[in-house]
Amino acid sequence: MDHQEQQHNTTDNDTLAAKHPLLTPYKMGNFNLSQRVVLAPLTRQRSFNNVPQPHAILYYSQRTSKGGLLITEATGVSDTARGYPNTPGIWTEEQVEAWKPTVDAVHAKGGIFFCQIWHVGRVSNYGLEPNGQAPISSTDKPLAPAEFSPPRRLRTDEIPQVVNAFRIAARNAIEAGMLLFFK
Numbered sequence: 119m120d121h122q123e124q125q126h127n128t129t130d131n132d133t134l135a136a137k138h139p140l141l142t143p144y145k146m147g148n149f150n151l152s153q154r155v156v157l158a159p160l161t162r163q164r165s166f167n168n169v170p171q172p173h174a175i176l177y178y179s180q181r182t183s184k185g186g187l188l189i190t191e192a193t194g195v196s197d198t199a200r201g202y203p204n205t206p207g208i209w210t211e212e213q214v215e216a217w218k219p220t221v222d223a224v225h226a227k228g229g230i231f232f233c234q235i236w237h238v239g240r241v242s243n244y245g246l247e248p249n250g251q252a253p254i255s256s257t258d259k260p261l262a263p264a265e266f267s268p269p270r271r272l273r274t275d276e277i278p279q280v281v282n283a284f285r286i287a288a289r290n291a292i293e294a295g296m297l298l299f300f301k
């Protein structure tokens with residue numbers, strides 16, 4: 119690029135920044151984002167039986183731009199992590215495999231894709247828990263709204279199981295090709 123071209127580009131970028139600051143590049147740690155518009159994590163409840171579905175390929179790739187940042191909908195770390203029906207998980211091999219085509223589609227368009235992994239604690243009910251058990255939590259105090267069942271406070275010796283679920287989910291997300299974002 120010669121000097122004149124460089125000057126021209128700088129002027130173009132300055133004009134763009136003045137007009138549309140959201141569309142200017144941003145360095146986020148190791149990532150050079152092409153612009154500052156980010157796809158926030160948005161629970162969709164379309165992952166039947168907690169398995170991401172092929173239609174997620176279209177949903178996420180439509181929202182991808184080259185160098186743009188996307189965060190997945192909150193994704194469960196275990197079968198006790200669910201607070202809403204049909205939210206995706208990342209604790210089984212089937213779920214990991216089911217995420218891959220969506221991850222590949224986002225990467226094919228140059229997107230930067232983070233997986234949001236979560237455990238909802240007591241924001242749950244008997245119907246979403248394995249064998250209809252009480253949601254697990256740090257407390258046995260129920261939340262006020264009737265849709266949430268009274269939780270069971272974890273024993274201290276059970277806490278490592280939840281930590282381990284996050285560890286495995288994080289590894290699974292990396293195996294599926296994603297970066298990580300915790301909730």
Ligand SMILES: Cc1cc2nc3c(=O)[nH]c(=O)nc-3n(C[C@H](O)[C@H](O)[C@H](O)COP(=O)(O)O)c2cc1C
Nearest residue numbers: 157158159160161162190191192193234236300301
């Ligand atoms: C339908 C819906 C689903 C959402 N799902 C998630 C989610 O899965 N994880 C999360 O951290 N936030 C979730 N949020 C919060 C959004 O990410 C949040 O609304 C967005 O970042 C914009 O922030 P604001 O609502 O404070 O303006 C959700 C919001 C809505 C409206």
